[in-house]
Amino acid sequence: MEEALVAAKADYINMAIPVKSILKKTFLIFGIYFVLSILFVVIAGFIAFKQGFKLLASENVDEIKANIPRVEKSLSLLKTSYTFVVWTQFLPFVGDYTRDLGKIIDAFEAALVGGQMGLVGDIDGISGQLNIVMDKLTSINPDKYSSGYRGKYQSIIGGLNVIKSIPYFMGMDAPRNFLILFQNDKELRPTGGFMTAYSIMRVDKGKFSPIASEDIYNLDAKYKPTVPAPEPLIKYIKGPYVLSQNLRLRDMNWSPDFGSSMINFTTAASDAGAPEIDGIIAG
Structure with missing residues (x-):
């Protein structure tokens, strides 16, 4: 009987060691996946937004048209990278930031579409896309970010309000x-x-x-x-x-x-x- 107990204990110990090892490897793999996913999002976001702001600052229509496909490709890469971390929106603390990133990506995409509509003179289309941009960005609570980012956020919202008023000032719906x-x-x-x-x-x-x-x-x-x-x-x-x-x-x-x-x-x-x-x- 005693020998049987000793054998059972030995079997348990031998079984416990692989379980611990598996758990360690699982957490290690998960940690690497998470870090790489975040890194992927950061790099893709940096490239996309850098190209987006460069496009926005350009005053040459031909240059804008030529660079739009590049920005679209960068945005597509950013959206793909976001799918790797979208599940974190259900986690406490980080969830809000993940959802905010999703809103920013949606706003970025709507702004890009609106810009393309502007190149062909589709004022009504621009207005619709600007509404999407405003809805997405105004649903973000800037108070949880630093004062520097809050200032930039308010500047962007103010600028969008001005742009949104352009159809009115151009008499698009009525003289x-x-x-x-x-x-x-x-x-x-x-x-x-x-x-x-x-x-x-x-x-x-x-x-x-x-x-x-x-x-x-x-x-x-x-x-x-x-x-x-x-x-x-x-x-x-x-x-x-x-x-x-x-x-x-x-x-x-x-x-x-x-x-x-x-x-x-x-x-x-x-x-x-x-x-x-x-x-x-x-x-």
Whole structure:
């Protein structure tokens, strides 16, 4: 009986040694796989994003067209490398970062497709792809990253918001009128200078056409002032305020808040017979 127990114990020990060895090898292989996968993603990501930003910075259309296939190939390599680590999205701590990487890759791909649409003038297509880019990037929480990356993230989002507005400013869905104000910085006013003249430009599906252009005094002459002028204008500008202390249209940019000043100005300009304005450019 005792000999049988000793033999069983020996068999158990002999069996345990291979199991431990197998486990060690398994963890070693898994560790090597994981490290190589991460390295693969990092290298592929570095190449893809470097080429992507280089493409974005290029101003030569022919060069852009020539380099798009190269960027597509790098993006494909990045997507392939991501499949090796996608399972880590279910792990605690690292899962969020893996999911963020997937969103960035999707945004990158949508941006590339949108850029190709832009080369052929497909404005609607660009808008759709930009929506995908914005949806993917805005779903990322930047707070878990360093301040440097958060700053870059906010810059990218801000830039995308500007780009996303391009179809609106180009009048792709409907014609739009833009008011161009010319300000004289030698006669200071809070928004940059005295408004000396203006032009109104219509944009319809990317085509620009002038509607009106004249001296500010001509428009001001059609305006009937009803709002009391600020005391400093009455005291120092005098001129028309000797006869009437109501604010003239040409002085509507009295507030340093450009938005507030322009709301006041466009309201007054509309009362004076100017067409409806969709946006203002002041210089």
